[in-house]
Amino acid sequence: MKTDIKSLTFSQLNNEVAALSLPKFRAKQIFEWLHKYGVSSFDEMTNISKELRSKLDKSYFISSVEIEDKYVSAIDGTVKYLFRLYDGEYIESVIMKYKYGYSICVSSQVGCKMGCKFCASTLAGFKRNLLAGELESQLHKAQSDLGVRISNIVLMGIGEPLDNYDNVLCFIRNVNDENGLNISMRNITLSTCGIVPKIYELMNEELPITLTISLHAPNDEIRSRTMPVNDKWGIDEVVNACRDYIEKTGRRVSFEYTLINGVNDTAQCAEELSEKLKGLLCHVNLIPVNDVEERGNVRSSDGAMFAFQQILKNNGINATIRRTLGSDINASCGQLRRKKNEVGK
Numbered sequence: 001m002k003t004d005i006k007s008l009t010f011s012q013l014n015n016e017v018a019a020l021s022l023p024k025f026r027a028k029q030i031f032e033w034l035h036k037y038g039v040s041s042f043d044e045m046t047n048i049s050k051e052l053r054s055k056l057d058k059s060y061f062i063s064s065v066e067i068e069d070k071y072v073s074a075i076d077g078t079v080k081y082l083f084r085l086y087d088g089e090y091i092e093s094v095i096m097k098y099k100y101g102y103s104i105c106v107s108s109q110v111g112c113k114m115g116c117k118f119c120a121s122t123l124a125g126f127k128r129n130l131l132a133g134e135l136e137s138q139l140h141k142a143q144s145d146l147g148v149r150i151s152n153i154v155l156m157g158i159g160e161p162l163d164n165y166d167n168v169l170c171f172i173r174n175v176n177d178e179n180g181l182n183i184s185m186r187n188i189t190l191s192t193c194g195i196v197p198k199i200y201e202l203m204n205e206e207l208p209i210t211l212t213i214s215l216h217a218p219n220d221e222i223r224s225r226t227m228p229v230n231d232k233w234g235i236d237e238v239v240n241a242c243r244d245y246i247e248k249t250g251r252r253v254s255f256e257y258t259l260i261n262g263v264n265d266t267a268q269c270a271e272e273l274s275e276k277l278k279g280l281l282c283h284v285n286l287i288p289v290n291d292v293e294e295r296g297n298v299r300s301s302d303g304a305m306f307a308f309q310q311i312l313k314n315n316g317i318n319a320t321i322r323r324t325l326g327s328d329i330n331a332s333c334g335q336l337r338r339k340k341n342e343v344g345k
Ligand code: SAH
Pocket: 114, 116, 118, 119, 120, 155, 156, 157, 158, 159, 160, 161, 191, 192, 193, 212, 213, 214, 256, 258, 287, 288, 289, 290, 291, 292, 332
């Protein structure tokens, strides 16, 4: 079995290169080809001898993703890719243009085990974790196809990033590396449904990334109705982990709150949420639920959303309503993979 050379950190690659009795500068050259230029074959590494290239080819492979489909929103230019993996599986990524530049939403797993009731990613089942190199290849493929530089990353595509912890951390370190894409940690956001022990593990890495929690409810009763993970780690455990995270890292935490009509969008919910988050250095992102065919959730009215936001604000909690991008191309993740799998059946 060959090792994925793109899923090694720079220091791991240095060790491998030393074990092959090669000079140190080779590691830097190889790392740059893989991560700065995103090559998908050893033959493209033109400043490396043919001999060494074939030697590398014997022990390693270079993970990648291939464009299967591409959708461009006629409304706002948001681009969505359906990527094919080496084993025939599919994942999705979305590229959004903001005033400050391009942002990519990457997938971290093929499917998801978390089972959130409103989410499309769970419907097609969990298959496997993505390799660090497959996470990064989503950027390389999108950048070269669109001819742009991506400056921001959100780990909000298919999958639960903290359920693929080691590979996600390797990915974050590699895209941040100055010999690679050199993307600032401050421009990276990791979103989790609340795997508490992993939040603590992440805290101890002391990375200046932004942590986002998918909260979606103000109490255990409502949260457990839509998010099975809440039965394992309840809302208070999650919020306490965030409090510790903020204290240790000094970084603001964000909470995602998807508003579903009649489920979690009442004034009482807003009051209860304010109470839960009181005194935390945080921000709440209110998101109109995206109606996934099989899920049958109805988005809250604009009036209910504004009222909810106003209550949070009156209670001193920073809250914004997220703008919807790419609504004409099923931009929320999980939807394309699911459709593709259905067609393939
Ligand atoms: N597993 C991680 C990463 C996925 S992020 C997490 O749970 O945070 C994707 C975000 O979109 C999460 O906040 C998720 O709860 C939210 N989401 C999923 N389905 C949605 C839908 N139908 N409408 C709006 N938001 C949704």
